Amino acid sequence: MATPSTPAPRSAPNPDRRSERARQAILDAALELCGEQLYAGLTMEGIAKRAGVGKQTIYRWWPSKAAILLEAIEERGRSTLDFPDTGNLEADLRTQMTQVAQAFASPLFAAYSKGLIAAAQSDPDIAKAVVDSIIKPRVDLCIERLTKAQSAGELREDIDLADLVELLYAPLYYRLLLHTRPVTQSQVDTILNLALTGATK
Amino acid sequence: MATPSTPAPRSAPNPDRRSERARQAILDAALELCGEQLYAGLTMEGIAKRAGVGKQTIYRWWPSKAAILLEAIEERGRSTLDFPDTGNLEADLRTQMTQVAQAFASPLFAAYSKGLIAAAQSDPDIAKAVVDSIIKPRVDLCIERLTKAQSAGELREDIDLADLVELLYAPLYYRLLLHTRPVTQSQVDTILNLALTGATK
Amino acid sequence: MATPSTPAPRSAPNPDRRSERARQAILDAALELCGEQLYAGLTMEGIAKRAGVGKQTIYRWWPSKAAILLEAIEERGRSTLDFPDTGNLEADLRTQMTQVAQAFASPLFAAYSKGLIAAAQSDPDIAKAVVDSIIKPRVDLCIERLTKAQSAGELREDIDLADLVELLYAPLYYRLLLHTRPVTQSQVDTILNLALTGATK
Amino acid sequence: MATPSTPAPRSAPNPDRRSERARQAILDAALELCGEQLYAGLTMEGIAKRAGVGKQTIYRWWPSKAAILLEAIEERGRSTLDFPDTGNLEADLRTQMTQVAQAFASPLFAAYSKGLIAAAQSDPDIAKAVVDSIIKPRVDLCIERLTKAQSAGELREDIDLADLVELLYAPLYYRLLLHTRPVTQSQVDTILNLALTGATK
């Protein structure tokens, strides 16, 4: 008496019945708590209590607290997903990089970026998810813009644009994660100056 | 005849009586365990058991497991504290950056570097210690070498050398921490090519 | 329709959700361990491990290991809560005191009685609980029997019966706790002989 | 090359070289601490610190903290080692028992009596030492006095005097250890009244 039409054995929750109220409350609570204390102080129990939610409800939908933050950033940070194209490459890069620098300089955004990246060091799944859903889309948009510039003869033809993206953005992450100096507007200017023109005479 | 070097600070353990055997066993155990599992799986109890040491002995001398790793790296990694000077700037940079890249590619070193930086995201003390005792000394050596080059007219005079160091090394950290691509020799070549010559035509 | 029996006191665990399995396992483990080693060797961790229970589950319901033993005795020893009344006072006392003497002579019962009383010396809460839930009920039953006897003219009317109870039972505790001589049947006989008749000619 | 004239292998400390200053400081500290907090709060480290003494010095001369208390009581409490003999048995008993009752009512003495007896429940050595050095000598003196009275025809000849001593003193210990009611002068009167005359009409 096989009933292949009723698949669910027991373990897959039905997303249709999911409570949006609970979902939002959890995302909010996670971001709030991450802002109030450092990422390491973030706990599932803390999120559940703040959100007024049972722990099971969290575990039903997310595999880890990093996954919650990830979803929160994905949802809340969708606005930064665009890349200007005014025709002036350097200006466009400056605009976009400044936007990133400002985000990194904001305590809240910095808090959960750092938390997420810290979590990624111990969890390959998180690492992959961060790259795929946060980093990659933005890198791709940047490459797209650079490709146009390269076609227009504004950039050397022998360079890999993914490498250039790294060269431009890595210093921002460097300061964010290594806490050597704060991420500022002037850093963006300096990076562009050096990376585009080169350090040698 | 009061000597200004009054020794005892205040109810702190006496370093003269410290057991070097225990200290080495703890550093060894921490590195071994960090290599076997990810940093997040590292526990004080695990280190104590592996080292055959009481937990109090660890807490007496280190405030956190990150501090243990830090000391281990400081001690074991002292050899990398030098910067070549053959007269050829680009070659010297390539030599040194390659060394760093190789370290980042080694599973053990990567494990505790990543662990340490992850911990720094949630603990300003760790962050400061990482910068002061690991990053800063090496950056300073690099700046020293770059200063010579700048004086010799090999580099533009209008650039801040600390910024240049960031531009060169940040992409290595970027890949290490963001797990986009592996850190390789060819990355070093690419960085040098781009950073020294510039991306524009 | 507000009911005056407002249930939740304040952030206390909910007894309705309590696991009876865990409770019994903990009581059993505590008694077993107390029988195997002396009370001083009894540890919360040992009980938890033996019972296959998390430590928190113990701390959630009992404030100390003495409280566990107390509950175990209360529950297991409920059968001894009765006092014979055959009409013959001396015989009834002998019956009841013999029962107590036998219990004191049993290694297991002696172990936790002694442990509990020892703990009471350093913890007023335990002391109060021992008196209220173990001693008092049994003393009251004895006083009740003695009251009948006094009314029947079998005892002097000028004596306080609580004092008489003390005189009868104290020597049993004396030997139990001071380890001078074992508690035996003949001790009971001697006490009754002396206490009822008097030592003087 | 046997040198039987130099016996000491390594383990027996030489009492001649013992520091009386340290010994007194340790006894004082133990009594003080036992008075300030309950016996369970008494620690070897606490005693050592309070006495300004190394822990080794304690362990060299005493096997346990109970042994320290025992020695302290033996030394300080020697004064109570005497028994009056005015010719009036009941008066003499009252005098001596009152003295004991007063000691039990004193917080300090009660504290370490209770501590010592508590410790005896978990350590047969302590139990034996308490009986031999504290209880027995005093019981013997009492028996001695009672023997005289029995010979003088003041007591029944068929009674064991050790049993009578128990009957008289046990109720004092009962209240001391079970914390039912305080030990008072009137309790002494009651005990004597009941024990000497008997409870029956």
Added chain:
DNA sequence: GAGTAATCGAGACGGTACGTCCCGTCTTGTT
């Protein structure tokens, strides 16, 4: 009176248990 050996103060050591926090699972009504 100098040499020497044991005791002293101090406290670091390898351990055990403490009581707490949080994990991820489970169970019990409620909606």
Added chain:
DNA sequence: AACAAGACGGGACGTACCGTCTCGATTACTC
């Protein structure tokens, strides 16, 4: 069926003491 609530078995935390062990720095006997 998903929800809020929270008890459960478990593991690690950081602390307090245990009893042992090494250190110099006094002693106090021996030669």
